[in-house]
Amino acid sequence: MSNIKIFADSTCDLPREWVQKYDIGIIPLYVTFGDETYKDGVDITTPELYAKVDKIGSLPKTAAPSPADFIQAFAPHIEAGRDIVYISLSSELSSTYQNAVIAAGEFPEGRVTVIDSLNLSTGIGLQVMKAVRAAEEGKTPQEIAKRIESIKPLVETEFVIDSLDYLYKGGRCSGMQNLVSSLLKIRPVIKVIDGKMTPAYKVRGKREKALEQMLNNALDKRGQMDNDLIFVTHSLAEEDANELKKILEEKTGAREIAISDAGCVISSHCGAKTIGILYVKKA
Structure with missing residues (x-):
């Protein structure tokens, strides 16, 4: 020990x-x-x-x-x-x-x-x-x-929020934003920058489109990845997590890709079906 x-x-x-x-x-x-x-x-x-x-x-x-x-x-x-x-x-x-x-x-x-x-x-x-x-x-x-x-500074944290409901209930977005996003099926993608949750971009349309965009963002940087460990972390989105893991295994050559469940504190801020891809870039 x-x-x-x-x-x-x-x-x-x-x-x-x-x-x-x-x-x-x-x-x-x-x-x-x-x-x-x-x-x-x-x-x-x-x-x-x-x-x-x-x-x-x-x-x-x-x-x-x-x-x-x-x-x-x-x-x-x-x-x-x-x-x-x-x-x-x-x-x-x-x-x-x-x-x-x-x-x-x-x-x-x-x-x-x-x-x-x-x-x-x-x-x-x-x-x-x-x-x-x-x-x-x-x-x-x-x-x-x-x-x-x-x-x-090399840790990349990006995740798709399925619904703004929890951000709205938690006072992190206005009721009008929530309504408009629901009507237009806009799914925000959040990154962590300088320790803060920062809206990176929004994807309009089906959930699959947002997940594909997040996946492509990661794969675009596969040459910069420290391939020791990649996490796919989710809140009650196990099926999507397994699918992302499978694709990452095929296309990154990472030594290990692990699926992780988001705990209560993280989930209470982001809501169900939130899912992210997290990895470290090479120095």
Whole structure:
């Protein structure tokens, strides 16, 4: 076992079996419906979240783990003599990073290294897996952090949102935008740029057209891809994810293409049938 413990939070959307296999610590964010608060991926699943939204008619609120949550998670490993490298959800989207920094300050200097992924979902997960590999190679926390900092700007995160309903319910677009987009069947494509969710373009027409555009965008950059790992991450869009995986396997030559389910926090912001392709470009 490495003397470095890699941590992420529940928004990294790594497959559960990977988390177990690579001994990755996961700190859950919170999902709140009224007076009921759940830990993402622990007390509530994505299908359960959608069922609650349909029943209640409104979206949950999401919240970062508190500094106390981080301290509680980190302390046993510090006491066991292990150092910690934690890679967080983008500081542009949540206070998760800031709370982890506060928690790190409660331990001896250098024992907890906190890295701002400036990303979300498996855009974080890609960085976490690079950190896992570096730890396996015997790298120090400082060397791991340096490697991740060099990778961060190279992570490509692009996903198609099937409907603006969740963005509308969450106050992220106007009712008129939602109505017009529904009538015209406009599907927004979102990219993560400088840690923020940024509308990249819109595709009018069938869902398949938007997925094809996203796929082509990725394939156009296949020569720039670090072919170690590509993620297809989705929220209740397994059939589409399998089809995208199949095509990417045929056309990229990547060592591994993994399908990942989006957790509750990511899904509560984007909605069902959201699907993305995420990878790292070569340095």
